[in-house]
Amino acid sequence: MTAGSDLGGPLLVDYLSVDPVTSTVGSSQVLAYVERLAAHGIRVRLHSFEDLGRRSEIGSLRRRLDAAGVEWRPRRYGRGGPIGGLWRVVRGARALRGAEMVHARSDLAAAAVLLAGVRHWVWDVRSLYVDQKIATGVMSQRSVQAWILRWVERRAAFRSTAVVTLTESAIDELDRRYGGVVGPKASVITTCVDVGRFRPTAIPDGPVGVLISGTLNAYYDVPAMLAVVKELGHRRPTRLVVASPASTSWDDLLEEAGAIRCRSSSHDMPAVVQDSHVGLGICRDDAGVSLLAAMPTKFGEFLAAGRPVVVNAGLVDAAEMVRRTGAGVVHDPPGDPRRTVDALLDVLDDPATGERCRTLALDHFNLETGVARLAEIYRSVSATV
Secondary structure, rough: OOOOOOOOOOOOEEEOOOOOOOOOOHHHHHHOOOOOOHHEEEEEEEEEEEEOOOOOHHHHHHHHHHHHOEEEEEEOOOOOOOHHHHHHHHHHHHHHHHOOOOOOOHHHHHHHHHHOOOEEEEEEOOOOHHHHHHOOOOOOOOOOHHHHHHHHHHHHHHHHHHEEOOOOHHHHHHHOOOOOOOOOHHHEEEOEEOOOOOOOOOOOOOOOOEEEEEEOOOOOOOOHHHHHHHHHHOOOOOOEEEOOOOOOOOHHHHHHHEEEEEOOOOOOOHHHHOOOOOEEEOOOHHHHHHHHHHHHHHHHHHHHOOOOOEOOOOOHHHHHHHHHHHHHHEOOOOOOHHHHHHHHHHHHHHHHHHOOOOHHHHHHHHHHHHHHHHHHHHHHOOOOO
């Protein structure tokens, strides 16, 4: 009998996310996967931490997951900050006691797995977590919190059965840190999208629609993106839309730039993307090594809809894809917006751009391919039990 199965039935995987699956990212990067795994012979027991006060939303999602064959065990999210995060790790470890195989989404989930003593598990490296938190000012390089999380990263690198990353560059960096232990057991499954929902449509008439979508936090170089929009506006009529789920620290600057704010749900995003001409995703190059593991979800959404993207050189894997395929523009340091806009206008005026974007999405960001690959990884882990 395979690990986690019930008398030879579907393979059971306990999937732990210490963040809400009711969030925008949780919906696209957790729910989209776990709902499709049953078709691949995988039974998922999903553990997450939620705002349980949103009873209508929780109830609706529970019915949806039940229909997909997913056993959902939501727990109260609790307080924020380091103490809240530690408490979620402890509670996550309790939830995993006795689990035979676990998918640990990000480093805090990995900490819970280590604490629970699970032997067979997948470490899902959503980012170089400590480096990202330091780059965005959440913690300092010399803090106790950073030291503990570095220890978790090291233990996860050696103790996990398999590793999933968003980029090849993340594997290279982890191998550099830990003597090549990660590469032999690692696979890339990037931030995939449902290419059936995000479909190419005709480019809309009117001003050039520039879209900044998704979470807009300190990881992004908003001034650089607005400089590109301003330069583009000198050349052609331009319309900037910001589809962000919540208020940001950049709101005053966005308002000054004339941005149209749009608080669309994940259900509405295909139409929002299709109403644009180009998507911006310029992260801060001074975020350093943490960029090696980053692949924002929005890139796959733009590309699947046939819309080019503007990325920064520090997003190494994304920049390489864009350069190789012509599916957008790389905003190189020192980030002269004139050069970026010159290249962007060439891309926008090329009638073959939409097809190149769609092809890249099908080849690299296709959700069905990602789910099938994840199911293969689960089966390979179960074979080690």
